[in-house]
Amino acid sequence: MRRYSVLYIVFLTVLGLSSCKKELDTPPPNVLNSSDILTIDSLRNWQQSVGGAISIQDSLSVFGIVTMDETNGNIYKNAYLQDHTGAINVRFTSSTDLVEGDSIRISLYGTVLNEFSGVIQLDSVDEEINVIHRSSGHSMTPEIKTISDITLDDESHLIKIENVQFLNSELPNTWADAVNQFAQNRTIEDCDGNQMYIRTSGFADFAGTELPEGNGSVVCIVSEYNGELQLILRSVEEAQMSGDRCAGQILVKNFDDDNVISEGWTIQQVTGTDTWETSSAGGAPTPYAVISNWNGSGNNECESWLISPELDFSLSTSPSMSFVNAYNYGGPVLEVLVSSDYTGTGDPNAATWTALSPTLDTNASTWEWTESGSLDLSAFAGSTVFIAFKYTGSSSDGSTWEIDDIEING
Amino acid sequence: MLQKSIFLFFCLSLSLTGFNQISKDSLSVEDTLNSNTPVFITTLEDLDNNTGGQNVSGMLQSSRDVFAATAGFNFSAARFRIRGYNSDKTVLFLNGIPMNDLETGWGTFYKWGGLNDITRYSETKSWLSANPYHFGGIGGYSNINAKATGVRKGSRLSYAATNRAYSHRLMYTYGTGMMKNGWAFALSLSTRYAREGYVDGTFYEAYSYFLAAEKKINKKHSLNLTILGAPSRRGRAGISTQEAYDLSGNIYYNPNWGWQTAADGETRFKRNSRTTDSHMPVVALSHDFKISKNTELKTSLNTSWGKYGRTALNWYDAPDPRPDYYKKLPSYFAGINDPVNEAVALANWQNEDGRQVDWDQLYFANSKNLYTFEDVNGEAGNNLEALRAKYIVESRWNNQVSGGLSSVLTKKWEKLTFAAGVFVQMQRNHSFKTINDLLGADYWLDIDQFAEQDFLDPNVSQIDLNNPNRLVETDDIFGYNYYIYNLRNALFSQVEYKTKKFDFYAAVELSDRLFWREGLYRDGKFPENSFGSSDKNNFVNYALKGGAVYKISGRQFITANGAVLTAPPTSRSAYISPRTRNFTVDGLENEFIYTGDINYILRFPKLKMRLTYYYMERKNAIWSRSFYHDEYNSFVNFVMKDVNYFHQGIELGVDAKLFAGLSANAVLAYGQHLYNSRPSASIYVDNSAEVLAEDKTVYLTNYKIGGMPQSALSAGLKYSGKKYWFAGVNFNYFMDLYLDPNPDRRTAEAVDGFVTTDPQWNETLDQTRLDNGYSLSLFAGKSFKINDYFLNINVNINNLTNNRSFVSGGFEQLRYDPQDIGKFPPKLAYMYGLNYFVMATLRF
Known part of the structure; x- marks a missing residue:
């Protein structure tokens, strides 16, 4: 009997010790209020309502998924960010480690909201200071569009166009001029002959790759140059154009x-x-x-x-x-x-x-x-x-x- | 209701700043506990090559307390520490002379490593108690009887084969016993050897010797002289990150070694870049004076001197040669979106040459570095064209000279025992570097690499302005060179009083600590604060302890002990960058410690048990670490002050004889070992006067002290046969292991820019908990008597199931990237797989 009472004491002692588990200390919490979070859409509207550059001096944040990174050199110090309300081009003070599919928070303090050649940009973003990488691997599904569907409202969005091909006249070409590192526009068409061009930097690592000859789909970011729509390819693997060509133009x-x-x-x-x-x-x-x-x-x-x-x-x-x-x-x-x-x-x-x-x-x-x-x-x-x-x-x-x-x- | 009140009691006790009552634990209580516990000595050095990590476990294995013996033996593989204490909380004695290192407080086990025939009979207590020699430590004490009469008369020859740190051990011990002429002599010699130990690239060559002569001059006086030492050289194992283990397919991957091609151009041999070379003989002279029947005066003089060096690679204007340097791992390239180099790094890691030190490349780099150096040794026009070393192996020495005097008077009456003692301890540590190997080059230029880059004034980069632009060659001193002096004086007194129902004891110690630094180099960055003696740091300390035993019956006791004391900061932690300057932490102050325990003890013939609750708080401690930071090209020193530690828990040891020769034992250690304050941290770089951070608050309260299981349990069965044999099995379970927190990550600065909902907030602040683990151990032994010879065979197998998934320790790297905590992942240590120790002993 005595033995059992000893066990009972041990049991209670362990219980006593474990029941005063202690919370870990933390530094004073930095809390993000929901009123400090902006959607991408509201950022764009803000820029458009003001018109010019807005230097943000408030503790605001925007969340989003990186839809295009600069890994392959097609864009530089640059990324595209999208959330459920919209998309925006983000320009950094230096080259970044961001990867497509990264879920990030951008602390907007110190950044500049602006427009350049028609593209609304979040500019002067310092990756070290402003970008908080939350998690990876959240690739966004591109919205499926036809060439004729695409409008300036789609600027910076990730889209996919199906059943398109490069113009016959483009076909011996590479994506861009890799030798002189000049950007080039290459026109795609659908089977009805609707056209739009894909602009590729001469610094892209696929600049010297030949254009695919067939018909198929391509995933792009929509961009514009002073009102003229253009597309930006994320990676050459996303130009899945190896099917039989249609007539096109x-x-x-x-x-x-x-x-x-x-x-x-x-x-x-x-x-x-x-x-x-x-x-x-x-x-x-x-x-x-x-x-x-x-x-x-x-x-x-x-x-x-x-x-x-x-x-x-x-x-x-x-x-x-x-x-x-x-x-x-x-x-x-x-x-x-x-x-x-x-x-x-x-x-x-x-x-x-x-x-x-x-x-x-x-x-x-x-x-x-x-x-x-x-x-x-x-x-x-x-x-x-x-x-x-x-x-x-x-x-x-x-x-x-x-x-x-x-x-x-x- | 009872639960509630117990809960209340514990929670209250956490906030108690006062102190628990005095009590005592009688010597006899533990001596009778579990005398059948087998004694296997494997020093912890087998498992842990870091002297700082060494603890008292090795000594505890000989304890007869089932809890202490199990903790010392079965738990040591998981780095369990009794009550969470480091070895500085246990005072080690050799013939009653305190032997702890004054610079660090740690036990100096390396001084007598391998002399197991001598140390195995040490008298060890793992908790507060009365102590006839000294005030002792709050973690107890261990006294090695290293007198000639302490060695049993006759010869003892043993051979052991094992697959741990070493492979073979041969030991011979001889004692004459007290001879008719009043003399006693004893001798013990041992050697331990491994061409390669459990971990790849670790070799082991160790010897030890022990000589003692004792002369009983007359009934009152006897003298003893003991000389011992343990020269050893060994290759160290290093731990690495999980990525390195995965890539190498070896959880015991050791980044320290690599293949080197011999001079013949063909043969290749394994070479370890991090070796240890130590030898610190101890000479102790004791005088026992029986003044009267009840009065004794024991006086000892001792000295110890010698070397303790550790080698490491060093490099100048060249890539980091360490194979597991983070920029050589595939994950580094994955992190910067560089798949091409990621594939190169992966391929590199998949072959052995790529993931180990590339010695041939280091020689090659040195052989191509012809360089003209001007104004050698500061003499204008003294130019030299020769091969300047890009890579070297350097030896970092911490050599020591120490001496001490102890004198303790004991007087006994019927119920009262009184002891008083005086102790003087002195120690000088000499820290410096020498060139161990120039790796084919002609010289190494002894200047400060970082300062050279940063400052225009050429004097700033000088290591020693008194000898500028020194070219150094093999065995030359370079880099840094200084002494640390420590002096400790103490007065001690204790009374013990025994009655039929109660025993009491109380003890007091007053001590004085003095330490200072003496620089032998005038550093170019600190010309006024590096050469010569620093200010002397003086601390006066008191310590009080006491205890009581209440004898419910002759077989049932309740005991309680308590202590309150102050302790000086150690000189090791007090200097912020002793390699370059005299500066100490601002506002050095004494630590304040209080502790208590309460024990319930049973001593029935068939059931022995101890149940203990303990509590300890340690305040105002200093915590310091140095680590190499490639961006600074230098050692970064991280110092926290006002660090409080909190320990509480229960210890249960039960040993029951079931029937016939079968007995069972169970041990539970349930502990809570926490940091308990918000220390302030400062960060310094060796090679710059710049302070990287000053007095930043570290939010460390309630973080677990890592690197050990907070709790553990063990259950075992043992059978003792009638024909002098025994066999047993133990199941051990380790719980609540955490990585020790990197303080810099627990600051407002670390999470600056993050909000609580960002994953980085918790990733940076949370403490990593490791999985619980288990091991199964088996032991057996048999004794034979052959004529006048006794042969003992002992076998011990640890981790019988070869459990290789248990991470038994590790630490967070001090370097970190708050955006990406995974960039500098923790370094982890896995418990060894199946390992054995087989020993045959012949006594004659």
Whole structure:
């Protein structure tokens, strides 16, 4: 019995000791009140309501997830931060150790809220002093957008665009000029031909990597340069563009090279010598194509075809075409024709042509451009075709036609 | 109700600033406890190579108190400390002469390491009690009887094989006993050796000798002369971070060693960069004078002198050669988003050459560093073109000369015993560095690297303005060079009074401590405060203790003890950067200590038990540490003052004879060992007058004292057979282990810029608790009598289940990054896996 009472005493003693467990000392607590926490959205609104630079001198904090870091050199002393309300570009006083997916708190005291080339920035952030790294590995899921969905409201957001590809014309290129370390813009398009460019720094470690050739998705940060949208790639692995290409933009002819027959275009002169030429008359910023049978005193008989290179609609489902036009002086209207059996050389009249119905300029008193509207070429999907602008003039009359910005999309 | 009142009692006692009543513990109580506890001596040095970490456990194993013996033996693998005390709380005696180091207060176990035949019969108490020699320590005392008559007559030859710090031990001891001519002689010799100990790269070469001669001049006078010493050299094990253990696949990874190619260009050998070389002989002369039947005067003179050196790598204008330096670990590169170098570091760590010291590279670097040095030794035009060492192995010496006089008078009456003593102790420590190995270079330039970078005045970088621009070669003194003197005088008196129902004792000590520094170099940064003698620091101290035993019956006792005392700061902790200057901590003051315990003791033939509650507070202590900081290229000295410690807990030891030869024992140590104040901290750099921080408040109250289990328990069975054999098993469980807090992290400055909801707030402030752990140990022995020879075989196996997952200690690095606490992770020590000690002893 005595033994048990001893055990009981031991038990109680242990209990007694353990029940006066003591709290660890701490330095005076620094408490963050909820009123001192700003959302990214409210930061942006603050900047926009003031307009200029705001030097923050209050003990405020903003929380967010780093959506882009400077690891691969595409951005420098810079990061993008996003929360459930919005996103913002953060600029640091020196290079940082931040990694995409880091959850951080930025103590705003001493930082500057500003705008640069349209981008709202939290500037002068000292990583050592202002940034509190809370945890890692919280990669944010990008919002899925189409090129045409993206607006300036998306500035600094993380987005993903699916079913896009680089323009054919970009394809031999690398992401940027790694040799001279110059930034480059590379244009992507969707299958409807909508375009936007990705801007990559010449210091990015993938600057010298060739652009992917296929179609697929790309994850980017939306940015802008004075109102012009641009995209910034986070890492080359996030340009998952290895699928089969879609048609996209098949052809652009804007005569900016001051050459009518460059890039495979041909002129078939059936009658007369008046032909398609380039011009910048009328103060046009870039050249356009023009044709007229007026010889200064009268009209010459004329039939001149401006014919595109062979267009491959084999990947296309609903190809379309657009251009701008203007005319003056009476005469036969300009015909816009499509052929799937033209050989590419010789008299176009030997082939079968289908007429399109563009909106043509009807105002003979000005040189205002008229949009043709989107001309449906769906009937030719799967074929290879030629497109022709057929100008006809007689010895008694004839118009002057100007065309520009021919665009054929898949 | 009872629970509540006990709770109240404990909580009240925490806040008590007064002191508990005086009491006593009679000598006989513990002597009868558990006399069957097997005695296995393994000094803690086996497990812990750091002298500072050495404690009294090794001595306790011979204690007959089941609690003390278990704590000393089964708990030592987990670095358990009785009542949480360091070795400075136990006073060690050799023939009644106090032997603790005056500079640090620590036990000087290394002076007699390996003389187990002598030390095993020490008289040890692990708590407050009456002490016939001296006031003693609040953690008890241990007296080694190193007189010629203390060694049993005859020869004793033993051989032990083990896989701990060493592999083999051979020992021979001979005693004549008191001969008819009044003389007694004794001799003990031992050697311990390991080509490589439990940990890779650790070697062990140790010898020890003991000679004693005693002459009984007549019935009143006898003289004894004892000479002992223990020259030893060994390679040290270092601990590292979990990352290093994971990468090397070895939880006993030792960063200290590396392969070196021999002169033949082919053979490679393991070389340890951190070795210890010590030898401090002790000579003690004692005079016992029986003045009358009841009156005795014991007087001793002793001296000790010798060397204690530790080697380490040093480097100049070159990368850190330590393989586990944090910038060589993959995690460092991961932290700075550098996957390329992370992969390089990982690959490097995956082969043995990459993760150990690259000696060949150090030689190579030295061989390419031809350098013209101008104005050698301060003589204009004295130019020298030679290989200047980028890397060296240096020896850091702390050599010692000490001496002492003790004289204690004892007088006994029927019920009363009176003792009074006088003690004088002197010690001079000489701290300096020498070049151990130039690693192929011709010289080392003895200037201050950090100061050289920072100051335009060339004098500032001089280590010794009295001898500027010194080129030093092997065995030359360099770097720093100073003496620390300590002088302690004490008067002691004790009375013991015994009655039928009660025993009492009370003791008092008055002492005086003087210490000062004498610089032998005139440091360029402190020309006026480094050379010559510093101010003398003087402290006067008192100590009072007392105790009582209440004898409920002849087999049941209640005892209580208490003490209140002041203690001077040690010279080791008082100087903020003794390598370079004379400055001490501002406002040096005495520590104030009070303690008490209450014990319930049973002594039945088949049941022996002690249950103890203890309480101790220690106030105004100084805490200091130095560590190498690569950004300062120098040692950083971290000093806290006004550190209070708090210890309380219970100790339970039960030993029960069950039936036949079977007995069972159980031990529980339930403790609470805490820091108990908000000290103020200052941070100094060796190589600059700059003060990195001054008097910053450390919020340390209630942090656990780390590096040891706060609590532990053990349960065992032992069977003693009729034919002189025994075998037993013990299960040991270790609880409440914490990493000792880095004070700098527990400051407002450390969490400045963080709010309480930031993870850094808690990451910086919280204390890391380690997992509980266990071990199973087995012991067995048998004695044979062959003619006149006695043969004993003893086997002891620790950690029988080879539990390799128990982190038994560690510390937070003093360096830290509040943004990323994981950048400087703690260094951890794992308990050794299965280890054994097998010994055969022949007596004749």
